[in-house]
Amino acid sequence: MSEKLYEQNAYIKEFKAKVLAQEKCDDFYKIVLDKTAFFPEGGGQAADVGTLGKAEVFDVQIENDTIYHYVKDFLEIGCEVEGKIDFDRRFNFMQNHTGEHIVSGIAHRLFGVNNVGFHLGEELVTIDFDKELTREQLNEVEFLANQKVWQNLPVKAYFPTDDELKSTDYRSKKEIDGAVRLVNIQDVDICACCAPHVAFTGEIGFIKLLDTEKMRGGIRIILKCGKFALDDYRSKFENVAEIAAMFSAKQENAAEAVKKFDEKFALANQKLTELKKKIAELTVVSVSGDETCVFVEDCEVKDLQLLADKLHKKHGGIKAVFSGSEDTYSFAICGEDSELQEIFANFKSQFSVRGGGRGGMVQGSVAASRENINSFFKF
Ligand SMILES: [Zn+2]
Incomplete structure (x- = not known):
């Protein structure tokens, strides 16, 4: 049992003590001193760290009222060591x-x-x-x-x-x-x-x-x-x-400035989505009746479904609309159901496809190159 110097005076940064016992563990030693200013982990508070002589104390634990200093270096039993705790910490x-x-x-x-x-x-x-x-x-x-x-x-x-x-x-x-x-x-x-x-x-x-x-x-x-x-x-x-500098606002108004920017950003995003949709529609309008497959920019599956449906109604036959990049595409394919299901089964057998559907519309995503998708739909 060691004398607990930290209980008597919380401001002791350095002390001299005698090594009473040491125990070798995996790659460190557990040292017991006759007295210590090192606070062992307890009551929710982390342990002190510091040094015993040249040995670094990286942890301190208390078990059955015995305080163990965890150090990397060997310390001889009976020797006197100078303990220094990291007092700033x-x-x-x-x-x-x-x-x-x-x-x-x-x-x-x-x-x-x-x-x-x-x-x-x-x-x-x-x-x-x-x-x-x-x-x-x-x-x-x-x-x-x-x-x-x-x-x-x-x-x-x-x-x-x-x-x-x-x-x-x-x-x-x-x-x-x-x-x-x-x-x-x-x-x-x-x-x-x-x-x-x-x-x-x-x-x-x-x-x-x-x-x-x-x-x-x-x-x-x-x-x-x-x-x-x-x-x-x-x-x-x-x-x-x-943040205030980024928005040319006073610091106390930083949150308000971000909020206003966020509103403008949401509005701009909404306009961008509408524009993308319009571009996709124009792309589809320009597609000739004998093209089966068309690629559009940045469209969600629900928009692809609308576009595929529009194409099918206008030209008849199987119409597939893809959107995506880097060999991963979302798609919607529209057509007469029995023909569509046959083509879709074939499509799934050739590529890594997730999705499905019925009633003349299938949708999902596919991992394939634009080139390979285009070749597939040349029939
Ligand atoms: Zn306390």
Whole structure:
């Protein structure tokens, strides 16, 4: 069992410790130290990374209260090593984690929702609440949470006595084995938690609730705090600035500008479709009665059916209309049904065809070259 330095002081970046045990695994070693500032993965938070001497620590896990540091290099039992944790990364985790406590505490006090799941990874922080919250309610939670940041309130982590624990009303995400560690953010939240947090809420910087997802009668909230929130703002700012520049609009009007463009685009698309249809009709009109097969540009099957029908009515016989490119074509073939079915059976036997039909019309798609299709219909 190692002494958990991260429980006593979340700001320890470097420490000296003795190697108590090591276990060789596939291509790495699991190291146990007499004490450690490395936080092992737990309570939804990712493990710290860093170095032990020259050995890189790429994961830290806790099993039966023993903390294992996963390293690539051999470390001799009994030797003293200097541990360094990647503190910039850890501090960002502390900002996110403490922000999560504030948001969960306020949402619980205001709307009676319980945090039933928490995940803090390299990119994303999520909180799962057991009840749904509206956007207005979330906005209220977000505003009050940031107010608690501005007030720079102390965050205290401690192991209470049994009596203290009995008389304390605290949130707990699950049944806890062993001593309960409480994290108390003055007038905001008391929650059982084993992870490192910032000492004052001001260090969080900023709390932003982002997307939500509905889940099993509750809601998942994606939030970002501190550096994560700054990175998110920067990336969104750059995106909005680029979009606004593209549409010669002010940033605050970017969405409106895109919406207007989208409407114009839909209208232009509609006109284009109509024009294509007209061109296809003109192509068909110009076809002589002895041509069986005709190719038109960009037509859907339903339009091909209309065109094939028109051709058949005008000239009689089998009339096939194709549209597509690169050896894949949609088609409609119209004709007297018994003749049509015979030709279509032959067509299917020669090419890779999907589709069918009856009553004088077959349609579908075919994988074949324009040249081969043309040769087939020369009868
Ligand atoms: Zn916590």
